[in-house]
Amino acid sequence: MLYSAMNSDGITTIVIKILKKYPLCDRCLGRLFARLSKNLGNDERGKALKITTIMELHKMVLEGNKEALNDLKEVLINSKMPLIGLLKEFNISYQGDAPRCYICEDRLNEVIDTFSELIAKNIVESKRESFLIGVVVPHNLIEKELNIAREFQLQYWESIKRELKREIGKKVQQLTGVKVDFEAPQVTYIVNLINNTIKMEIRSLFIYGVYKKFGRMISQKIWLRKDGTRKYKLAIEDAIKSTLIYVKASDAVMHIAGREDVDVRMLGNGRPIILEYKNPYIHTIDLKTLNDTLNSFSPWIKFNLKMTVRRNFVSRVKKGSTEAFKIYRAIIYSDKALSSKDLVKLEKEFEGKIVMQRTPTRVLSRKRDRVRYRQVYQVKTLYIQPHLFEALIKCEGGLYVKELITGDNGRTLPSFSQALNSTLNCLMLDVLYVHEHI
């Protein structure tokens, strides 16, 4: 009577149907009802379901329900509960070992414990401050679980993958006190149950700062010729690579807001740069020590590191470089003798001037020929002698300053050469100021 009075959708009824057919561990049973009741582990949920179901069936048997007796025997065996008294009462004995869980073969608890401990050990050793767990589950496990969910039309189940990620995460958190971070974890551990390995994906360490270049013929990147020899003795990249030992990273790359030519010095407040250390051993780095290490590399290259940043900062800094203004100083030689008056005229002519530039001849081999328009905000000059003057040029980012001076055979219009009606030669160029636009 009681049996038939139960709602056909009742949980106990479903559990009886499932456990009559499939032996399941507490976790795997609990997981099939994971979204019912909160704040319970699937193991607790599964155990509670088993106990309730067995109690229900036991009651029915005691009340004389013959059909229930058979159910009780099957459920008792497949629930794998150590209810020795009950087993004895109904003369149930296993033939061979107790059946293993149909889905996980009773491996889940061990998997959670073993991997959590290994991960926790690594987190402590490498002083990580946040982590995330990923899991790769064998396909046949996923299939088995999906088949049961379909067979019994279950709606409240969760996947084994989800449970493992959460449970390992929870346990690691308990063991280490370090928190799971879904947004930007310092390290992601991918637990692979196909080959029983853990793969680490370590987030790069990004550090924002500026660099200055006090010498000439220093490139940003290490520039190798086809024969493998260096084109320039020194590069900004050299200084950065020299700190790999300190950061214990597998590689270091740089993201720079724009670039200056190798023969141009980068002075003033410096140029924004982001150092990216790949697979760093630690994420908590002492910026001052790193800064000192960078600066001890060469007297010609100096850094001022400001803060650690997230990856999205890279695009902001790069974008900022085209929007930011810059101030240059040029020492210019003129074929024709010039007077101070000529220079005053030049200043006036270029006040707020929009300049049309086709891609400079000198970079045509690596860059597409196109036309760009950039603004010169202000020019200030200093007369040195009839063939020599100094100019301070404040202009929009991305303007080719050497070509603004020479005119590049008419590819830049207007130009200083054209305005002064003389052939000009830029002898020396320095960047004095790069506006930090972040």
Ligand SMILES: [Zn+2]
């Ligand atoms: Zn299981």
